[in-house]
Amino acid sequence: MTSQPEARAALVTGGSRGIGLAIARRLAAEGFAITLSARTGDALEAAAAELAETGARVTTVVADASDDGDLARLVTHHEEAWGRLDALVLNAGMGFGSPIDATPLRRVDKHYALNFRGAFALVAAALPLLRATAATGPRGARVIALASLAGLLPEPDLAAYSATKAAVVSLCRSICIEEVATGVSATAICPGYVDTDMAAWKHDVLPATDMIRPDDLAELAVSLTRLSRNAAVPVLPVYRAGGGLTGA
Ligand SMILES: NC(=O)c1ccc[n+]([C@@H]2O[C@H](COP(=O)([O-])OP(=O)(O)OC[C@H]3O[C@@H](n4cnc5c(N)ncnc54)[C@H](OP(=O)(O)O)[C@@H]3O)[C@@H](O)[C@H]2O)c1
Structure with a gap:
């Protein structure tokens, strides 16, 4: 018997x-069991129900990705539900623009707490399970972080956001270096403007139809999970074609 x-x-x-749900849809279609998390319970349950209707195995955790206790609970819940972690998608993030001298420091702290510190804490909590999973197969295990093109090419009025996303890029490089023997690697996907709620403020100068599609990023995320553990892709810039290979 095999x-x-x-x-x-x-x-x-x-x-x-947004991007997180698009990635979850595509991973579920590939047969991944999914733990889905966000802060707002109703929206989270609606997203999970949509996935479950397609036959996906999905569980939910209401959690703030900037809260240490919530993040520890999230990893414990995931491990108890599925027993393995092949792809950790660090997608929760925030971005509010303002010139440096008009940015309240508490806004800097919030960007740092969610976009970088929360991501760092979640990776640290999940590493034992990622390593154990990576040891079981040829693909290893992957951290897939939604950073931003702004983390590589800062834009005016996005200094706090850009700096925390640059830190996420650095974190992904560090994971690739530190975990090379375990089969765990990380990718910072760095897109330009994507058509989601987060980018709606840009619509007066950049129509939604000209933005990167959430499904484009979902396709990339799924592709990363198909690679062998021998391939590390620490940074993946994704330009908006109409922006002429700038951050615009
Ligand atoms: N859209 C873009 O143009 C763009 C470009 C480059 C990079 N990105 C990055 O891609 C990621 C996803 O962005 P998106 O455009 O899909 O955003 P979105 O449409 O605004 O969705 C954000 C998701 O994150 C959740 N979330 C927000 N704050 C959270 C917190 N503190 N703890 C846990 N969950 C939280 C939201 O649900 P709740 O509010 O219920 O928690 C929602 O599910 C972000 O990291 C963003 O920086 C976006």
Whole structure:
């Protein structure tokens, strides 16, 4: 008798809408069991119900991705539900623009707490399970972080956001270096403007129809999970074609 390979599992933060939900949909279609997380319970349950209707195995955790206790609870819940972690998708994030001298420091702290510190804390909490999963197969295990093109090419009025996303890029490089022997690697996906709620403020100068599609990023995320553990992709810039390879 041959044993069936165990289904792979993914944890997606900020999974109730936008890029996170698009990635969760595509991973679920690939057969991944999913842990979906966000702060707003109703929206989270609606997203999970949509996935479940397609036959996906999905569980939810209401959690603030900037809260240490919530993040520890999230990893414990995921491990108890699925027992493995093939893809950790660090997607929850925030971005509010203002010139440097008009940015309240508490706004800097909030960007740091969610976009970088929360991501760092979640990786640290999940590493034992990522390593254990990576040891079971040829693909290893992957951290997939939604950074931003702004983390590579800062834009005016986005200094706090850009700096925290640059830190996420650095974190992904560090994971690739520190975990090379374990089969865990990380990718910072760095897109330009994507058509989601977060980019709606830009619509007066950049129509939604000209933005990167959330599904484009979902396709990239799924592709990363198909690579062998021998391939590390620490940074993946994704330009908006109409922006002429700038951050615009
Ligand atoms: N849209 C763009 O143009 C763009 C470009 C480059 C990079 N990105 C990055 O891509 C990621 C996703 O962005 P998006 O455009 O899909 O955003 P979005 O449409 O605003 O969705 C954000 C998701 O994150 C959740 N979330 C927000 N704050 C959270 C917190 N403190 N804890 C847990 N969950 C939280 C939201 O649900 P709740 O509010 O219910 O928690 C929601 O599910 C972000 O990291 C963003 O910086 C976006």
